[in-house]
Amino acid sequence: xxxxxxLAALALAALPAMAATTTVEFAPAEGDKLVAVFADDGTVSxxxxxxxxxxxxxxxxxxxxxxxxxxxxxxxxxxxxDIGHVTPYxxxxxxxxxxxxxxxxE
Numbered sequence: 001x002x003x004x005x006x007l008a009a010l011a012l013a014a015l016p017a018m019a020a021t022t023t024v025e026f027a028p029a030e031g032d033k034l035v036a037v038f039a040d041d042g043t044v045s046x047x048x049x050x051x052x053x054x055x056x057x058x059x060x061x062x063x064x065x066x067x068x069x070x071x072x073x074x075x076x077x078x079x080x081x082d083i084g085h086v087t088p089y090x091x092x093x094x095x096x097x098x099x100x101x102x103x104x105x106e
Contacts, residue, residue, distance in 0.1 A: 019043075021105045022081055026074070026089065028097035035102075038063070064092075074099070 019039035026034040038044045043051035044065055054065040064073035073092040076099060080087065085101045 021103075022101060023103040025100045025102050026097060027100070028095050031095070 019041040
C-alpha cells in the first residue's frame with residue numbers, strides 16, 4: 001500500500017505543469033482587436049489560434065513572434081503584467097494602439 005502511494009505521488013509529479021498565462025488585448029488605432037494569451041512556456045496564441053513561440057525583452061519592452069511566416073514585434077511604452085495595466089504600443093509592421101492586460105492564470 002505504501003509503495004502504491006509513493007508511485008502515485010511520483011506519477012503526479014512527472015505530469016507537465018500547467019503554464020501560467022497572461023492575456024493581453026491589443027486595440028489598434030485601425031482594425032480589429034486582437035487577444036493574445038502569453039504562456040510562461042514561451043508560447044503565445046492569438047484569438048484562440050495555434051500557439052507559436054515568442055521572445056520577450058523586458059528591458060527593451062518588446063515581444064516578438066512569427067505567425068504564418070510573418071515576423072512581428074510589439075514595443076510597449078511601459079512594461080506591466082498586472083491585470084488592468086494599459087499602455088500604448090507600436091509594431092514592427094507599422095501599426096499602433098493600446099494594449100491592456102485583461103487576465104492572468106497561475
